[in-house]
Amino acid sequence: MKWFKTATLGVALALLGGCASMESASDNGSQWMYPPMAVPLQASVQQEVQIARLSQLLLRTDLSDEIRAKMLYERGNYYDSVGLRDLARLDFNQSLSLNPAQPDIFNLLGVYYTQIAEFDAAYEAFDSTLELDPSNSYATRNRAIALYYGGRLELALEDMQAHFDEDPNDAFRALWLYIIKSEVEPEQARAELLARYEDRDEQWGWVLVALMLNEVSEEQAFKVIYSTSTDNMVLAEQLTEAYFYLAKRYQQEKKYADAISLYKLAMSFNVYEYVEHRYSFLELGRIYTQLRQEQVEAGE
Structure with a gap:
């Protein structure tokens, strides 16, 4: 997902609706031998020129x-x-x-600072964006994510709730509200996201919500991705998103080896402009830090 748009695919939800009738991998004995992949994106001639x-x-x-x-x-x-x-x-x-006086630049710089865990600089950059452009809802979202990674969960939840309330039908807003709220009230966060999923519209992002909630199997979700990807670029973008949010689910379940592998896959397609690519680096660092702490505590 880029800073300023989300993809919508009407056919994706039609396919997702039919997933319930599909045989799962465990039912028919078939599984993905290799993870679904796309050719990593490369700089285009136009970009270089x-x-x-x-x-x-x-x-x-x-x-x-x-x-x-x-x-x-x-x-x-x-x-x-x-x-x-x-x-x-x-x-x-x-x-x-x-x-x-360029709010968009401050917004981008805030994301950069979030990526490298310089959270105070990130908050300052997002605050500058909102001072120059109070209606910039994406700066509010990005500040909420920075606050989440910085461990300031109450402020993060306040910002993300405000961002979500502006467009409750946006699947990505619902996803990030769930991710943050699940750190505070996990059962309520899941119940609310499930209710929103059941009342979903035709955005592609609801496929990711289904994956996060484990309402569809990974095989079913990847079938949707392959069925709706019009070219390699779209496939790379959708796989970047899918692997990131699937990694978040495994991370919540404390399946760290799976989460690490999936975050690396999310980075492998070179979809540099997507937040899912950007924050995979940060998530990997958080997992490694947590594992080191657990090892130290176990050794005491």
Whole structure:
């Protein structure tokens, strides 16, 4: 899922509705021999050309600060889309030095800081976004996620609840509200998400909700993905999302080996712009930290 859109696929829910009649892997003896995969995304010729073109134009000395700031922002977005995040962050900071009134840049920087667990810097960046653009609901969502990873669950829940209330039919908002609330009230969080799932619309994201709730088997979910993916890019995007949320479920169940493998799969498709790719790194670090703590406690 990118910062500003979610995919909708009417056919996905039709297929999901038919999953109940499908034979499960355990019933017919068939299982995935290998995890479902897509070809990892590579930088396109257009992206490379645009980066080169903007780099050449930025060498000019006759650019106004306004134009240079816009070009740095644009090149930063291209860097980000191909996974060159340090270069993107450098361009975004240079753009802000020329024009500080850019809420979208602060929002992206907040996500970067969340990824590397610099949570105070992330909160400050999201606060700057909302000061400049109070209606930016995605900054509210991203701040809620940063607060969640930073261990400030009450504030995280408050922000995510406000974000969810703006569009209760959004499956991704429901998913993240569940993820955060399950840390505080797991039974209530599950009951609420299940009720929303049963009253779902035709968004693709409800397939992920079904996977998170274990309402469909993994085989059934992957059948939906393969049936609705129109090309390799869509397949890579949907598998990135599916593996991330499936990993979250296994992590909640304390099946850490499975969760680690799935987070690595979520990163393997190079869908750099999706939050599921970005936060898989952070989740892996959290698991490793938790396992180390458990080993230390067991040794005492």
